[in-house]
Amino acid sequence: MSTIVTRAGKGSPLTHTELDANFTNLNTDKAGYITGEGGAVTQATSKSTGVTLDKRCGQITMNGAALNAATTVSFTLTNNTIAATDLLVLNHVSAGTAGSYLLNAQCGAGSASINVRNITAGNLSEAIVIGFAVIKAVAA
Numbered sequence: 001m002s003t004i005v006t007r008a009g010k011g012s013p014l015t016h017t018e019l020d021a022n023f024t025n026l027n028t029d030k031a032g033y034i035t036g037e038g039g040a041v042t043q044a045t046s047k048s049t050g051v052t053l054d055k056r057c058g059q060i061t062m063n064g065a066a067l068n069a070a071t072t073v074s075f076t077l078t079n080n081t082i083a084a085t086d087l088l089v090l091n092h093v094s095a096g097t098a099g100s101y102l103l104n105a106q107c108g109a110g111s112a113s114i115n116v117r118n119i120t121a122g123n124l125s126e127a128i129v130i131g132f133a134v135i136k137a138v139a140a
Contacts, residue, residue, distance in 0.1 A: 003025060004022050004025055004026070005018045005021070005022060037055060037056050037057060038055055038056070038057045038058045038059075039053050039054075039055035039058040039059075040053070040058055040059045040060075040061070041053040041058070041059075041060055041061070042060075042061040042063075043060070043061065043062050043063040043075065044063070045063065046063050046065050047062055047063050047065050047067055047073040047075065047116065048073050048074065048075050049063060049075060050075050050076035050077070050078060051075065051076075051077055051078070052077075052078040052079070053077065053078075053079055054078075054079055054080045054081060055079070055081065056081050056133070056134045057131075057132060057133040057134065058131070058132060059093065059129050059130065059131050059132070060077065060114075060129070060130045060132065061095070061127055061128075061129050061130075062116065062126075062127055062128050062129070062130065063127060064125055064126060064127035065125065066123050066124070066125045067116070067118040067123065067124050067125070067126075068118065068123050069118055069120055069121050069122050069123055070117075070118065070119070070120075070121070071117065071118055072115050072116065072117040072118075073115070073116050073117075074113055074114065074115045074116075075113075075114055075116075076111050076112070076113055076114070077105075077111060077112045077113075077114055077132070078110065078111045079110065079111060079112065079134070080110055081134050082107050082108070082109075082110060082111060082112055082134055083107065083109060083136070084107055084108050084109045085107070085137050085138050085139050086107045086134055086135060086136055086137050087107065087134075087135040087137050088105040088107050088112045088114075088132055088133075088134060088135075089132065089133045089135060090103040090104065090105055090114065090130055090131070090132050091103070091130070091131045091132075092128055092129075092130060092131075093129050093130065093131040094128075094129040095126060095127055095128050095129050096124065096126030096127070096128035096129075097120070097124065097126065100118060100119060100120045100124060101116055101117065101118060101119065101128060102115075102116075102117040102119050103115070103116055103117075103130060105132075114130070116128075116130070
């Protein structure tokens, strides 16, 4: 959490620099994201190929290789905004068959393991687009 300097805490009026820093710090700790904080990346060679995107939110276009029925594939999202205590929210946002995939993630320091499961009775060869958002969290 960023530091906000108050007149009461400082004991005197704030300088222009301190006031500007307060607005910057409030923007840093806000809920939600603004233009420029997101990005997009595409898997290169297979559904298990890792991707790198150092953004707090964005989209991952998966490779179009086959994912067998009732099968899970995992890949790593390398992302310097992710801490081990964070939560990674995932959503199947476009392409592919809606309702056919189960998504989850486990965060680590600087990366997350993303699991995608085909929950249908048939094989799927779809380059689905996964939307993600990093939610900063702590354990205590």
